[in-house]
Each structure stands twice: as C-alpha cells, then as structure tokens.
Amino acid sequence: MLENFATSWLLNVSSTILWLPLCVLAVREVILGRNVDFRIGRPSFATLRYGAYNVVALSAMLVISSDVPASSVIMAAKLVFAIALAWVLLRTTLAFSALALGRQDLGLAQSIARTGGLTWQLLAIVVLPVAATMACIFAIMITMTDVLDAVDGDAYIYLLAFAGVASELGVLGIAIAGAHVYRLLEAGVPQNGRY
Numbered sequence: 001m002l003e004n005f006a007t008s009w010l011l012n013v014s015s016t017i018l019w020l021p022l023c024v025l026a027v028r029e030v031i032l033g034r035n036v037d038f039r040i041g042r043p044s045f046a047t048l049r050y051g052a053y054n055v056v057a058l059s060a061m062l063v064i065s066s067d068v069p070a071s072s073v074i075m076a077a078k079l080v081f082a083i084a085l086a087w088v089l090l091r092t093t094l095a096f097s098a099l100a101l102g103r104q105d106l107g108l109a110q111s112i113a114r115t116g117g118l119t120w121q122l123l124a125i126v127v128l129p130v131a132a133t134m135a136c137i138f139a140i141m142i143t144m145t146d147v148l149d150a151v152d153g154d155a156y157i158y159l160l161a162f163a164g165v166a167s168e169l170g171v172l173g174i175a176i177a178g179a180h181v182y183r184l185l186e187a188g189v190p191q192n193g194r195y
Contacts, residue, residue, distance in 0.1 A: 008062060009059060009062055011164075012058055012062060013055055013058060013059075015164060015168060016051075016054055016055060016058055016168070016171070017051065017055075019168045019171065019172065020047075020050070020051050020054065021038070022172060023054075023100070023171065023172055023175040024047060024050060024100045025038055026172060026175060026176050026179070027096075027097050027100035027101070027175050027176070027178070027179040027182075028100055028101060028179075030176055030179035030180060030183065031097060031100075031101060031179050031182055031183050033183075044102055045104065046098075046099045046100075046101075046102045046103065046104050047099070047100070047102075049099050049104070050096060050099035050100055053092075053095070053096060053099070054096075054171075057085070057089055060081075060085050061085070063081070064078050064081055064082045064085065087119070088112075090115070090119060090122045090123060090126060091111060091112040091115045091119065091122070092108045092111045092112060093111065093115065093122060093126065093178040093181050093182065094106055094110075094111035094114055094115060094178075094181065094182050094185060094186060095107055095108045095110070095111035096175070096178055097175075097178050097179050097181070097182035097186075098111075098182065098186070100175075100179070106186075114185060114186075115181075115185070118185075122181060125177050125180065125181055126174055126177045126178060126181070129173050129176075129177055130170050130173045130174055130177070133169060133170060133173050134166070134170055137166040137169070137170075141166075
C-alpha cells in the first residue's frame, strides 16, 4: 500500500512540476490582462515557493484519496481533513497568485485574512468553472470507453493518460479562477513582483 502511494505521489508530483510553468504563465496573463513572454531560466524564489505549495496541496489530496482500509473513523477523518484542506486552499488563493507574479509579501496568513467573509464567493468562482470542465471531461471519458472497448479491450491506458491530462487541466482551471479572484481583490495594491 505504501509502495503504491509513493509511486502515485511521484507520478503526480512529476506531472505537477511539468505543468507548473503553464499554470504560472496563465496566472500572470490573467492578472496582467496581456500576453506575457514565456521565459526559460532559473526560477525565482517565489516560483519555487509556488511549486512547493502546489506539491504540499497535492500530497494532502493524495492522502485523502489513498486506499486505506475503510473504517468509519478513517472515513470521517478523511472527510474532516478534505473539508479543512478545501477551506485552506480557497482562502490561500491570493498567496498562490501573488507568488506566480513574483510577490513575496503576501503569504498564506495574509491571504486568509484578506479573503475573510468571502468563502462562499470564492467557492463559486473556483469550483463552478472546474466542475463544468470536469463534467465535459467525464462525458468524453465515457464516450472514449465505449469507443476503445470496441477497438481494443486493453486500451485502458488511454483512459489513464487522458485522466492524468484532464486532472492537470482542472488544476489549471483552478489557477486561472484564483488569478481572477486575485485581480478583483488585489488590483489596487502596488505590486512588488517581477511582472
């Protein structure tokens, strides 16, 4: 079980690191309202922190979705942990976007303070676009299952690959939604980042 978790963690973290530049670039373009050149080079400290926050969030999500023998206590603990994690990720949306811009003065605690009283609005802004995207992806996967079963009964690998890309698109959707929240709440604040 631990071996499966470690393999899953390594694959998911690798995928997140590969998609990280696209997420950072998308956040910058949404906030700035213009095209931003993609730069290849040594990442800034803020970008490394952005990546580290994403890896920690992903690790927590993998713990929630792990295949631990299901007892009612473990399931209740996972549910409480999932709700707490969702709350923290929603309320720290500003910190993620600020780091993508190169700002280091807006940390997790400041993000939670600035989004006080906005939890339901944040939930709607972040979850609705992702839910619509995931519904479309799920419909495509169902269609692909029927088509692939007719062609090749062992074609499940295509579905796994598609699910991996689809989950990263969901993460990208959350990053873009978070950038819109940042633009609404932080537009008047002087930016001290690189962009």
